[in-house]
Amino acid sequence: MRRILAALAAFSLTVLSSPADEALQKFVYEKAEMGLPFRISMYAKDEATAKAAAEAAFDRVAVLNSILSDYDSDSELSRLSQTSGQGKAVPVSTDLWRVLERAQQYAVRSDGAFDVTVGPLVNLWRRARHKQELPTPELIAEMKARVGYKNLRLDPEHHTAELLVPEMRLDLGAIAKNYAVDEAVAVLKQRGITRVLVGGSGDMTAGDAPPDQPGWRIEVAPLDVPGAPPPQIIYLKNRSIATSGDMFQRVEIGGKRYSHIVDPRTGIGLTDHSLVTVVASDCMAANGLTTTISVLGPERGLKFVEDTPGAAAHVVRMPDDKIQFVESSRWKDVPKAAP
Template sequence: MIRLLVICLLSAQILQAQKKYVFQRPEMGSPFTITLYSTDSASAAAAAEAAFHKAEELNALLSDYIDSSEINRLSAASGQHRWIPVSPALFDILQRSMRAARLSGGSYDITIGPVVRLWRQARKTHQFPDSATLREALARTGYQYLRLDTVTRSVWLEKKGMQLDVGGLGKGFVAQAAMDLLEQQGFPIAMVNAGGKIVVGQTLPGKAGWLIGINAPGEKETLLPSFLLLKNMAVATSGDIYQYVELNGKRYSHIVDPATGIGLTRRRNVTALAGDGTTADWLATACSVLPWRKSLRLIRMLPGTALLVTEMKNGKISSKSSPGFRNYLQK
């Protein structure tokens, strides 16, 4: 009994002796930040380096900005009427994407790539996508035309010209993979922030959780007065703070409604909480598209998730939250 007490006291002292280390570099077009606690700066740096390497490795597979990426090579094989074997990581994210599409009724759709590319061009040229071109791009979308074979880990894209785009959950997926790697290396007290898609692990003894702020709608620097207090969870916020285009006096978000092919025009932020980064990310995307009641229905289908929607109306912030969201706010 005394020996057990001594071991526990020593473990507590080691935990208390850990120092905070922060590492950052650009990944996936955004700042990628790793915060972890360790008693040794060298081991902390090595663990962060391994997590950054994991992010780079996954980005090389999943980015549709990289011509040679595996996901682009898969898209190029669309309409060839054959099964294409893919890597475990790509197959994993495709499975998760299909589940997200089915649960959200298509409000998240990984096949929206042809339309997303049109809106990227619109942001560059400041010209609204041509209606005929938009219809043609929409005709090449539809998650129901993406088929997966779990036995051979293969993919069949039925329509020619399909383009997969993991933008609505990719950063959350990579953040979770980096967090999992840190835990495997013995660093469970950590946080990974992939361009605002955040995954947190355990906390120091005596701490209730990681304190995380939420941006006010339409604001880059201003935070909401209430802060999140999270442990072993993920949070993602979707909005048009950074990526949008103004056309004919109207502001269009980079988030596209898969049903219409049009960028969202509602000025609001959607913050989703979940047990993993991938789920939090696609929920924030899907619930940006879905009306409030359908968003609530979706949240109720997924235990351990919560939702906050904030909008700026007449100079004031209005908010709606799912029943369990307040449980994660700092008391």
């Protein structure tokens, strides 16, 4: 999913550097992984060190794609989906287990607003965007019968997963890329590079701040309508950020916008024109929360954020003709540049 956050130019402060900081150089590497642009910005002592670390991080993302992709029919995730309804409890890898376990935690907490079994409905609405026509109620009902987080059974003792209903399809689009971002940062830190920012199509995880800066400078873009609040500039350090919305992936049919984000409970693409930005402890949490808020709506969604330790959310939406702007209580604590 394309995102709309971007790392901006360096912001200078009158802070003295240590000799170690002065020896660091900035390096930026970009590569397409998981069908998306991944970008690594880091400070390292030399190019050889930086390049080797970036290659290791990208290699880790490529491995995760072979596990978590719902496009690759031979991925571990796809092979698991192919066992749906067969009464098989399938042993899964540590990486797939971590993602599925987190997904189910959000599904239970949100009463199904977040649901990685939503794959059949996601595919249905992909076709709707391509054909520029709404799915029929009968087809929506047919796909809904294959969806439901309670039909994904995890066994924590044996690390197995079982899909209880035939023709289920898991879709980890809301968190797989974000897990990969976090894992790329972990690889870089293992190599001693801590001043790093990794982004996967805009969702980001930051390590330590760049030299002489309070954090990595990030723009939270505004809603794409006249009169929307201007972008905020925040500083990110040892935190993650993600944004969900319908600015780029949507379809308009009969004068009504339908988002790529599908409500698993109704089977319908969301019609609320909005941008939801979350800062959280890790990238998987950040994007899991943006999706949950998008589906639940701002009132219930922000309560969900308030109940998540350390998370903060910023929501701009235009449900009708009036712009609405809401934030969770902890958003005020996110470091920001002066307007």
